[in-house]
Each structure stands twice: as C-alpha cells, then as structure tokens.
Amino acid sequence: MANIEINTTSVQRRLQQAARDAGRNPEDILLLAVSKTRTSAQVRLAVDSGLSSFGENYLQEAVEKIDQLTDLSISWHFIGPLQSNKTRQVAEHFDWIHTVDRLKIAQRLSNQRPADRAPLNICLQINIDNEPSKSGLTPEQAIEVASSIAALPNIRLRGLMAIPKPSNEPAEQRQPFARLRALREEINGTLDNSQKLDTLSMGMSGDLEPAIHEGATIVRVGTDIFGPRS
Ligand SMILES: *Cc1c(COP(=O)(O)O)cnc(C)c1O
Numbered sequence: 001m002a003n004i005e006i007n008t009t010s011v012q013r014r015l016q017q018a019a020r021d022a023g024r025n026p027e028d029i030l031l032l033a034v035s036k037t038r039t040s041a042q043v044r045l046a047v048d049s050g051l052s053s054f055g056e057n058y059l060q061e062a063v064e065k066i067d068q069l070t071d072l073s074i075s076w077h078f079i080g081p082l083q084s085n086k087t088r089q090v091a092e093h094f095d096w097i098h099t100v101d102r103l104k105i106a107q108r109l110s111n112q113r114p115a116d117r118a119p120l121n122i123c124l125q126i127n128i129d130n131e132p133s134k135s136g137l138t139p140e141q142a143i144e145v146a147s148s149i150a151a152l153p154n155i156r157l158r159g160l161m162a163i164p165k166p167s168n169e170p171a172e173q174r175q176p177f178a179r180l181r182a183l184r185e186e187i188n189g190t191l192d193n194s195q196k197l198d199t200l201s202m203g204m205s206g207d208l209e210p211a212i213h214e215g216a217t218i219v220r221v222g223t224d225i226f227g228p229r230s
Pocket residue numbers: 034036057079080163204205206220221222223224
C-alpha cells in the first residue's frame with residue numbers, strides 16, 4: 001500500500017515550492033485530498049498525516065464514509081457530477097460542492113440546506129476547453145447565471161472549478177487555468193462587493209504546479225496522495 005504520510009509530505013512540498021515560485025503565500029492554497037474509491041481507514045491515515053479537507057465523487061460512497069468519520073473534524077467537498085434529484089444529500093452532508101452546472105441545482109441546494117448548517121460553499125464547474133462531452137457551463141453561461149446564484153440564501157457562491165484537457169506540455173497546461181482566472185475576474189465585475197469570488201478550484205496530481213502559477217486556491221489531489229486507483 002502506498003505510504004500516505006510520505007506522499008502527503010511530498011505533495012505539500014510541491015505545493016509550497018510552486019507557491020514560492022509564483023510569489024504566492026502557500027497558506028492561500030488548500031490541498032484537497034480526493035478520497036474517491038478509498039476506504040474510511042485510508043482517510044483516517046490521511047487525517048493523521050495532517051490533511052483535513054477531502055473530496056468525493058460518488059454520493060453513496062461518500063455518505064457512508066462521512067457517517068463513519070464523524071469523530072474527526074473534516075471538511076467534505078463534493079466534486080462529482082450531480083443529478084438534480086440527488087441534491088438533498090449534498091445539501092445535508094457536505095461543506096462544499098465544486099460541480100454546480102446550472103441554476104436549478106443551485107436553487108435546490110439552497111432550499112435543501114439544513115437551517116443549522118453554515119451556507120453551502122459552491123463553485124461553478126466550467127467547461128474551459130469547450131469539449132462537447134464534458135460537463136460544465138460555458139464561460140458565457142457562467143457569466144449569465146452567476147449573479148442569480150450569488151443572490152440565493154443558504155449557499156455561498158465562492159468561485160470556479162475546471163478540469164482542463166490533459167496535456168504534458170507545461171506551457172500549454174497553464175493556458176486553460178489562465179482563462180479560468182480571467183473568467184473569475186470578468187464575473188467579479190458583475191457582482192456586488194460582498195459577493196466577489198475568491199476561489200479557483202483547479203489543478204490535480206499531474207498539473208498542480210501550473211494551476212498554482214495561475215492562481216489556484218484549491219488543488220484537488222488523489223493519486224499522488226493515496227496511490228493509483230484500481
Ligand atoms: C479524481 C479527481 C481528482 C483527482 O485526480 P488525481 O489525478 O488522482 O489527482 C481531481 N478532481 C476531480 C474532479 C476528480 O474527479
């Protein structure tokens with residue numbers, strides 16, 4: 001089994017180095033450990049290694065783990081595709097969702113958020129490379145819906161998320177991240193001061209450095225922390 005503690009230390013070093021190279025404060029970047037397909041025992045090991053925010057893609061699997069780990073202080077992020085008939089589970093169990101791709105989903109999450117919980121933090125998923133098969137809003141659609149979503153109670157629109165087309169060319173890797181950052185600025189121009197977006201969820205195991213260079217505030221890392229998924 002991969003050594004989660006050693007891997008975590010090594011990813012944290014990469015994050016810190018990339019932040020320094022970009023002239024940024026490493027503390028402004030959250031390392032989100034992507035724990036899809038991992039057991040709750042593996043999540044415990046990751047918490048022992050210093051991680052406290054975890055990302056899950058599959059609702060049923062996620063809710064089981066959340067229920068098994070209530071003794072730990074974990075911030076849970078939903079990062080998988082979400083159908084509108086499954087919003088309640090996200091509203092009840094999670095602190096963040098990165099994959100909101102239409103107003104209707106945001107409205108349901110706002111309506112279903114329990115009154116005793118802090119507002120649910122939301123990112124809009126953007127199809128930043130305009131890939132026909134990918135989920136997410138086009139940049140134009142995001143500009144259109146952002147202010148309506150930002151105005152909903154019980155949720156808080158925090159920023160944008162994207163999964164760019166894979167590329168091994170460092171120079172090419174930065175371009176979609178730069179576009180996502182520019183889109184956040186454009187959307188911020190349409191929002192009230194109290195609603196400005198502060199989050200860019202971008203960068204995974206293979207491209208966290210270019211994402212940090214372009215302003216990522218959350219990097220989502222699975223493989224390089226937990227080892228390859230089977
Ligand atoms: C699985 C997943 C990740 C993590 O990918 P790795 O390459 O394993 O680091 C990040 N973001 C999303 C949305 C994912 O589904």
